């Protein structure tokens with residue numbers, strides 16, 4: 001019988017499902033060393049946010065087939081390490097949506113009517129009605145940053161309560177925002193106009209410290225800020241200062257940069273209106289039952305040799321088909337991620353063109369992998385092989401698929417063209433030798449480069465000196481170039497330059513590159 005380790009508190013209903021097919025051991029509060037020691041015995045691991053599944057644990061997990069996260073965020077699992085070992089990672093993308101949205105609404109109401117402080121005052125023997133005069137939320141402006149699943153539910157309820165809605169989400173279509181009664185605006189406008197601001201976006205390099213001192217300074221002095229998404233999206237020190245200085249009226253936080261929140265965090269010392277909860281967004285009986293069932297069923301299915309319905313890293317395909325298509329799925333995901341960044345946010349359409357040998361294979365998993373890559377910058381771990389098509393449809397992305405078996409430049413190649421806020425861009429890629437990915441064209445300019453974590457693309461006039469100027473400019477910003485290639489169609493026409501660089505582009509450098517004579521456009525990409 002297979003063995004499952006449950007290393008965080010999980011609802012009994014989940015344990016019952018696992019027990020149908022496996023021996024279940026519940027051992028919570030294990031240290032990292034203890035986990036490394038015992039993990040080799042187990043076929044599956046079920047966790048919440050308390051267990052960090054590091055590379056060391058994955059390396060020791062010689063039998064492990066699946067890691068199940070009873071919740072959404074899989075930021076506590078080393079996904080690349082799991083993928084390399086062929087371990088499926090599953091989550092429950094929707095099981096706690098309502099719980100997190102309702103916690104947000106509760107925070108907003110509690111802030112507007114001073115409920116925690118008033119409660120504390122009555123319990124300590126006082127009867128002070130004047131001090132706790134609140135504000136109504138009716139007709140107030142709610143600014144929603146991140147209009148995905150949780151943000152949408154908050155919008156629906158807040159609208160029913162008579163609030164006016166603004167939203168900032170660079171990856172969402174205007175149509176979807178309109179359906180939810182939200183006016184889609186830029187972040188600056190939302191920050192300046194909203195009476196309540198609520199965050200519902202993932203934490204990514206792009207969103208870390210998104211709400212910082214300059215942004216806080218633009219908020220109304222009567223504004224209140226709520227974060228039930230992820231710690232680190234708000235600069236906590238800047239928030240504490242803004243609250244202390246009376247720059248904004250209040251804040252309610254469920255999540256923190258480091259959890260548990262440090263005992264001496266300045267946030268704990270504030271006397272102004274601050275509500276702090278210990279990451280309770282998903283903590284309802286219903287959500288915990290939902291996520292336990294959702295994830296336990298997937299673990300059971302994988303242990304029975306069936307596909308998982310919400311795999312974050314590996315699609316639920318028949319093993320023989322998966323083996324054959326796996327390198328192409330990786331290619332499609334990489335190209336999808338790349339083309340979405342070149343096309344900018346708010347992609348309206350994606351053209352997937354399967355060429356050569358690839359044109360004769362089953363296309364649907366390749367299209368899904370391309371969509372997963374396309375949405376991965378916006379949705380992070382929320383997008384998987386199961387929901388990528390639905391997410392794309394909900395975002396109003398049109399998918400057009402074409403095949404051409406006659407193109408034989410490489411044994412099989414894939415071209416993705418996306419139209420987004422930065423116009424239409426296309427990338428083509430192929431597999432070389434040992435299934436190594438090569439990007440073989442950008443906007444129809446021929447190149448041959450491997451993808452890298454940090455890349456810089458320019459469109460420029462093909463003329464002497466321009467490559468040297470870009471190289472020197474990068475050098476003056478201390479950016480190390482790992483490789484560089486130029487592709488052109490005609491001599492002294494337009495050309496593209498692709499640079500793989502060792503670090504992210506420093507702030508201000510892209511603007512400097514754009515000023516170089518002959519440069520028409522420049523893009524930086526993180527894969």
Ligand SMILES: NC(=O)C1=CN([C@@H]2O[C@H](COP(=O)(O)OP(=O)(O)OC[C@H]3O[C@@H](n4cnc5c(N)ncnc54)[C@H](O)[C@@H]3O)[C@@H](O)[C@H]2O)C=CC1
Nearest residue numbers: 100146147148149150169171200201202229281282378382
């Ligand atoms: N406090 C808690 O216990 C819980 C917290 N969460 C967190 O809530 C957050 C939202 O979850 P869902 O709504 O389910 O996710 P989702 O994936 O459905 O929606 C996220 C939205 O953020 C948008 N987005 C991405 N980058 C953005 C940017 N730079 N600026 C503005 N918008 C951006 C995306 O386009 C997407 O529409 C996640 O961080 C999740 O981890 C989720 C469940 C419970």
Ligand SMILES: O=C(O)CCC(=O)C(=O)O
Nearest residue numbers: 048049071072073282283
């Ligand atoms: O397991 C939990 O309670 C955390 C929930 C959460 O933050 C998530 O699902 O992303």
